[in-house]
Amino acid sequence: MAHSIRISYSACHGCVNCIKSCPTEAIRVIAGSITIIRDLCVDCGECLRACERKALGLDDDDWDIIRAHGEVDAMPDPTFFAQFGSYWYPDLAQEELSGNGINLLVDDLDDAFDLSAYSTAKMIEGLSKDQLPLISVYCPAVVRLIQLEFPELLSRLILVKNPIEIAAEMWRRRTKSFAPLTLISPCPAKITMVRDPVGNQPSSIHHVVSIRKVVHTLMASGVKVSSDNPRSESKGKRFAEWARRGGESKHVLKFSKRELSIIAVSGLRNTMDLLEQLELGRLRGVDFVECRTCDIGCFGGIACSESRFLSHMKHRNIQTDWILSPEREEQLAPLFQNEKLWKISEPIPSRQRLPLSSDLSEAMSRLKQMKAVFAELPHIDCGACGRPSCKAMAEDVAREQGEITDCIFKLREDISSLANQIISLADLPPNALKRIQPGKNIKVNPQRG
Amino acid sequence: MEYEIAADDYMAAGAASNSIKEALKMLGVPTAISRRAAIITYEAEMNLVIHGGGGKIVANIDESSVELMTIDQGPGIPDVEKAVQEGFTTAGDRAREMGFGAGMGLPNIKRNADVFEIFTEVGAGTTLRTVINLP
Numbered sequence: 387m388a389h390s391i392r393i394s395y396s397a398c399h400g401c402v403n404c405i406k407s408c409p410t411e412a413i414r415v416i417a418g419s420i421t422i423i424r425d426l427c428v429d430c431g432e433c434l435r436a437c438e439r440k441a442l443g444l445d446d447d448d449w450d451i452i453r454a455h456g457e458v459d460a461m462p463d464p465t466f467f468a469q470f471g472s473y474w475y476p477d478l479a480q481e482e483l484s485g486n487g488i489n490l491l492v493d494d495l496d497d498a499f500d501l502s503a504y505s506t507a508k509m510i511e512g513l514s515k516d517q518l519p520l521i522s523v524y525c526p527a528v529v530r531l532i533q534l535e536f537p538e539l540l541s542r543l544i545l546v547k548n549p550i551e552i553a554a555e556m557w558r559r560r561t562k563s564f565a566p567l568t569l570i571s572p573c574p575a576k577i578t579m580v581r582d583p584v585g586n587q588p589s590s591i592h593h594v595v596s597i598r599k600v601v602h603t604l605m606a607s608g609v610k611v612s613s614d615n616p617r618s619e620s621k622g623k624r625f626a627e628w629a630r631r632g633g634e635s636k637h638v639l640k641f642s643k644r645e646l647s648i649i650a651v652s653g654l655r656n657t658m659d660l661l662e663q664l665e666l667g668r669l670r671g672v673d674f675v676e677c678r679t680c681d682i683g684c685f686g687g688i689a690c691s692e693s694r695f696l697s698h699m700k701h702r703n704i705q706t707d708w709i710l711s712p713e714r715e716e717q718l719a720p721l722f723q724n725e726k727l728w729k730i731s732e733p734i735p736s737r738q739r740l741p742l743s744s745d746l747s748e749a750m751s752r753l754k755q756m757k758a759v760f761a762e763l764p765h766i767d768c769g770a771c772g773r774p775s776c777k778a779m780a781e782d783v784a785r786e787q788g789e790i791t792d793c794i795f796k797l798r799e800d801i802s803s804l805a806n807q808i809i810s811l812a813d814l815p816p817n818a819l820k821r822i823q824p825g826k827n828i829k830v831n832p833q834r835g
Numbered sequence: 836m837e838y839e840i841a842a843d844d845y846m847a848a849g850a851a852s853n854s855i856k857e858a859l860k861m862l863g864v865p866t867a868i869s870r871r872a873a874i875i876t877y878e879a880e881m882n883l884v885i886h887g888g889g890g891k892i893v894a895n896i897d898e899s900s901v902e903l904m905t906i907d908q909g910p911g912i913p914d915v916e917k918a919v920q921e922g923f924t925t926a927g928d929r930a931r932e933m934g935f936g937a938g939m940g941l942p943n944i945k946r947n948a949d950v951f952e953i954f955t956e957v958g959a960g961t962t963l964r965t966v967i968n969l970p
Contacts, residue, residue, distance in 0.1 A: 742861050
């Protein structure tokens, strides 16, 4: 299982700030440093936000090595254009970066994002009310979260490839080029999307680097970073809207034959709440659900360089071109016919955590042990044992990955009972000094010497 | 496993369902089954909250099945046949204002259970027994 979170063991001081930020309780702090249970990690990047010592970082590819091979064919995430003022318009960004060793591939983004939204709208159209809502797969962290924590919702995932992947594929077909492609990513989830794509289709992209890294090198090399907007009269791109919550939904709606009921949320907490409610079947009458684990949407990605608040504000001032001509649909229809281009061919599998044991009766006895251990614990989820909760602690003990005395309160209890034993032992007089006190009957065992 | 459910506690409803689902996950029970168990428990919890005046849910798991029992000392069900019809409800305004009481509880439980039995006496309470067979 590929991941994109890097641990710097020298920077980690063994504080436990990160463990509770993880939505799947994948982090343990054992023997003074972080361990990530890789089976449980969804690459959302929340732990990076929680770590003040920067002991958790992005495991992206080495930008300097990629650049050393000459001009880089770079596929930008829509958030990339928000990173500096003058880069807002993709064609402008392309012009400015072409002199800096970056060939920014913006020409296929329009088609790819339109096709993705169009296909999504078509898929929703073909379903009955009880097969809805469908869930967007644009945020790879959401897909992984569903694979792991909400497997019942897997059938709701829209099997349309990420439009960034579609754009890469389109570029390849158009240019017949086999040159390595590099994605400029706003988050660890999209790094992992390239390294370990869902549905077992290999990615058309080879390398991934973080937006932050690219922006910082550009700034260091003196690229003009102006905040004025020389082409404010031109319309903004539809795909740029996907960088914030609701952009995808709006795009899908534009291609839909009927009015859709849509819920779009951002942030991890909202995403978890929404998925829980969906799982309980409490969201009836909804057609489409868009979740982003980052606040505000991809603008909030941990690998972005610009403030998400500023990106969002600047974005609101852009007039997006939402007018879709009938010819546009005619252009998309043949692309839609080519399912290989946009469809995820295999259903997305669940990724559940291993059970306590592969044998049911053994698993049941471990579950009982887990409950018994849990009952003994203080239930304050202090994290001092290096686990995010008393429940996780009980589970680790049942899996034989920890001792109950890892709990500081249990250890204190044990010490206290040991101390009491010592005191009561210390109170016993030596045998030779034992006196029969008046009024007290002491049994003397005549057999003992 | 046993869970106490309090009457009218709409906020806490769902806790037992989550806990049972979690336990089944730990045991490696297939997700299709744990989903059905979660739905049954959730609807049973809601029934206890809305109608039963509180009560308890008992889960027994063995190699062949998951048994879920719901026990209350509430008003009982006068007409069981009617109660398991979709859309039939006796829920009060409060429950319906909160989006519950659509008359789907018992039918939903029945649909997801392999064994579905109700023992009820008006004025004395209701015991619901459901079993899901394991593959």
